[in-house]
Amino acid sequence: MRILVLGGSRFLGRHIVEEALLRGHTVTTFNRGVSGSLPGVEEIHGDREDAADLERLVDGRHWDIVVDTCGYVPRVVLASAQALSGHATTYAFISTISALDGFPSKPGTDESGLWACEPDAGPDDGDYGVLKAGCERAVSVGFTGNALFIQPGLILGPYENVARLPWWLTRISHGGQVLAPGSPTVPMQLIDARDIAAFTLDQSEAGVADRFIVTGPAGNATYGSWLEMCKDVTGSDASFVWVDDQFLLDREVGPFVELPLWAPPGPDMDNFWSASTERAFAAGLRSRPVLETVRDTWEWLREIPEESRVYGSSRQHGIAPDKEQAILEEWHKRS
Ligand SMILES: NC(=O)c1ccc[n+]([C@@H]2O[C@H](COP(=O)([O-])OP(=O)(O)OC[C@H]3O[C@@H](n4cnc5c(N)ncnc54)[C@H](OP(=O)(O)O)[C@@H]3O)[C@@H](O)[C@H]2O)c1
Known part of the structure; x- marks a missing residue:
């Protein structure tokens, strides 16, 4: 399959790229080129906040799967989702468990809603979790095709750049x-970035359009x-x-x-x-x-x-x- 990774040169994105290459996929990465580069991929450099760069990215191309690892601002994600419509079959958005309404004061479950946030919100319209909820909506309204939402809990593993x-x-x-x-x-309740990468690709390859809390078993x-x-x-x-x-x-x-x-x-x-992970495990998540x-x-x-x-x-x-x-x-x- 042809896979585009938005980001892809840092922590989770790098694992998604490595896992996709291991599976024999053809991988394109799109990033600014400031966080390093990876062998074995087609690298396209550009800024996702620049409309001309997005136009250049999609021109004459089509991917089976887009994995968006670096979407933090709804209106920026909206622009990518719209630009990639018709140029990709599945848009897998890496969200976060913090996008769930009320979390962590309220339990994080597969029935939880998302924080209120408009799909065209700007960077000052909420905190991290609220904006990620807006980003999910941006993919839902902006992309015509399968939309897959991955909501990880706390991620650890090699290449970690958060310094935990x-x-x-x-x-x-x-x-x-x-x-x-x-x-x-x-x-x-911890999850390895490599397990998120594998699960994201499993679901994307199967064309699943759904939303999953993806973290390890509680405790x-x-x-x-x-x-x-x-x-x-x-x-x-x-x-x-x-x-x-x-x-x-x-x-x-x-x-x-x-x-x-x-x-x-x-x-x-x-x-x-203590987020609930039943749906992801039922769908095949493995947590090392x-x-x-x-x-x-x-x-x-x-x-x-x-x-x-x-x-x-x-x-x-x-x-x-x-x-x-x-x-x-x-x-x-x-x-
Ligand atoms: N860490 C956790 O515990 C945790 C928990 C839940 C969810 N998450 C989610 O997991 C994801 C983490 O992703 P990640 O580890 O791969 O790293 P990241 O630091 O979010 O993404 C960095 C990647 O995006 C690229 N990038 C940054 N700004 C860009 C721009 N304007 N245009 C194009 N590319 C750009 C970077 O390359 P360049 O700098 O070269 O452009 C790099 O490849 C995030 O979506 C986060 O919300 C994390």
């Missing part, structure tokens, strides 16, 4: 006392188990010091960002790690063990010099060493 698992692996590899947030028993790791996995794969002597959530919040430690993957419990976060994800991410990361590791594309992830140390000292004195 890479930050923890790097920090834990340094050893010593490591500040661990909250409680080791908190269940998580496929706990905060304690995955930090221990990080310790095992890095061969570190780290010891984890579990510090109370409120103690960290009182010291203005930023959830998700300063301590990546830390979602302090509370009414706003009640359902964060989290240990495999952690191990393979370390195998990839260890080849990259520490000073070159990217901790987040738009903001710095990871707590500063002196702040971590100060909090640990205060915690020990208190307890």
Whole structure:
């Protein structure tokens, strides 16, 4: 099959490209050419926000499947969906579980609706999840053909450029006392980018026009188990010091960002790690063990010099060493 990947040179997109090539598909990528390039694909460089670039992309071409990995603004996605109408059979849009109305205060289920957001909304018309809901609508109204919506939960794996698992692996590899947030028993729900890539292609190849929450089984790791996995794969002597959530919040430690993957419990976060995935699993989703994800991410990361590791594309992830140390000292004195 002929597959076009919008994006395709970074984390999830790169896995989609690699999986498509493994399956013998002919792959075209469309991106600006600033985030690197991949062998074995036809690369077309252009900006999806530029109408002339979109016209040049589709001119005389037709694809069986388009996978849109980098749509964040509804009106930008609307323009791509309209431009690709008649030039592709299936449009697979990589959305997010955060597009579900009320999530994570409300449960994320296959029956959940989407946040209110117009299909031509601009970048300032909502937060990330709201805008992704608008992007889904943009594909629905703008594309004439099969529309497939993939709503991933929290994605980990090799090539991660958000600096969640890479930050923890790097920090834990340094050893010593490591500040661990909250409680080791908190269940998580993680998915490997490679499993999302495989599922997206399975559904697209079959011409499925549907919407799926795509994440791992609830509780496929706990905060304690995955930090221990990080310790095992890095061969570190780290010891984890579990510090109370409120103690960290009182010291203005930023959830998700300063301590990546830390979602302090509370009414706003009640359902964060427990989305329902029945439909995706029934449709054939396979979710590898989290240990495999952690191990393979370390195998990839260890080849990259520490000073070159990217901790987040738009903001710095990871707590500063002196702040971590100060909090640990205060915690020990208190307890
Ligand atoms: N990480 C998570 O936990 C998580 C969870 C749920 C959902 N998601 C979703 O998963 C997707 C992640 O995608 P990703 O990892 O592949 O990376 P990404 O960082 O969203 O996409 C980057 C890709 O898009 C290209 N790109 C960026 N701006 C462009 C533009 N204006 N025109 C053309 N190409 C452009 C980049 O290449 P150039 O820079 O060279 O242009 C690169 O190939 C997103 O849709 C995200 O919402 C992520």
